[in-house]
Amino acid sequence: MKITALTASLSESSTSNRLAQRILDTAKQATETAAETANEAAPETSADPLETEVINLRELSHQLVDSMLTGVQSDALDEVYAKLRTSDAVVLAAPVYNAAPIGLLTMFLQLFPEAGLRGIPVVLASTGGTARHSLAMDQHIRPIIAYLKGLALPTTVFAATDDWGLPEEQTGMCRRIEAAVEELLELGSGRGAGGTGNSRGASTSGAHGTSRGVEPVDEFDPNTITPFEQLLGR
Template sequence: MIEIVAVSTGLSEDSTTTRLAQRMLSSAEGAFAARGAEVTTTHINVRTLAKALVDLTVSGFPARELDEAFAAVKRASAVITVAPVYKAAPAGIHTLFWQLIDDASLAGTPVLLGGTGGTPRHSLAAESTLRPMIAYLKGFALPTSVFAATDDWGGGEQAGLDRRITQATDELAELALALNPASVGTREDTAAEADPGTQPTGTPAVGASVAGAQSTDSHPTDASTTESDDYARDIPYAGPADESGKSAITPRGLGDRARDERARDEFDPASVTPFSLLLGQ
């Protein structure tokens, strides 16, 4: 089961930020479903948590609703975060949410960045502010982000906004499913459902393609170098990865290690170095 969590900061009842987050969430749900994954979605509007965030900042005690929001992010398989941009920076309340969440909550989680603003000149605000913050939280910020200016909400095909959303959510689905291969069919299931004569992604064709690969390489290929214990090459991929002919090469167990990191208690006495050792005593 894949859970997608969207964290947006719509500062009005019908804000463009909320609408963009909903469209990205719907597109992501479709992208995962098209790849055979069961999906649940959660949408968090940081506007409703404003008072709880300020209280946590000055008191150190999170409110119940804020704890629930943090827990949803922590268990998510994929995260979408969309912020309104003012004066070339995301709204402070949006960044405050990520500043107060536990450091390991996004460990190993694919994160799709989004933003809204009155002019395209603000389109790099998410890159300069949110991307470093997500990296600090150990999340995987996707290379493609989605920014919607005022002009993007009108015109033919909404000035390409739908196309950009689809491209970004396809990337989100591919990475999340590569990190969580158990959420879709196994390699054997994929092969059984494929049409006769087709090959699952990551499985070389027999005969000509293998021979062709050897003929273009002057060095013999050793089986131990093509199948490593550290990489899984049999994860089903779809979309751009299939069209480009690339195999899914993902470190085996990376998703499991990330989930272990998110579950780690940084205040567990067993994981804390005694102060005396830090002083060299």
């Protein structure tokens, strides 16, 4: 099983990066515990190890802007999109400013190939100064994930500044992470075991058209347009 975490941090040492890493570490620990339990029950069986990767959009910021302005997508962006489309699960983590996730994440998702997250479980995670920002990812990013046919998990992980210093009894951050990871592994392991990967059946046309190496689809092909008389019910 492969989980890819995508962060939109402005620095390598940001709390958003730390939050994404904590989610991945929790997923690894849960996977190892489940594997040990399974081995005790059936020693002859072996589970595949959990593979994780963290990608920071900060390193692709200039290419994102260039792609948005010119409509030409870089090889590096194509590679990141391909990694997400072939992952069993995805973690999106971003800081919140002025009640909205940082624009890097929104820009990246707006350039994402259409339906490119089809059937992939997605954890929404964010950080901010106060709990007043806790619904920002749900309000701004959850609809985009739905449009891309991804499965945004019910539990959203938000970490305010106080969550990093106060006891777990007061913050409940670990419980939120564990709940999100449980949902993630339940859906993601199903894809890894019997799924077919996300590249099958998903369009690769992004906000500016079709990705390189893919046969373009003419949306104005007369053979695919519903006749006007049929639309009017005649």
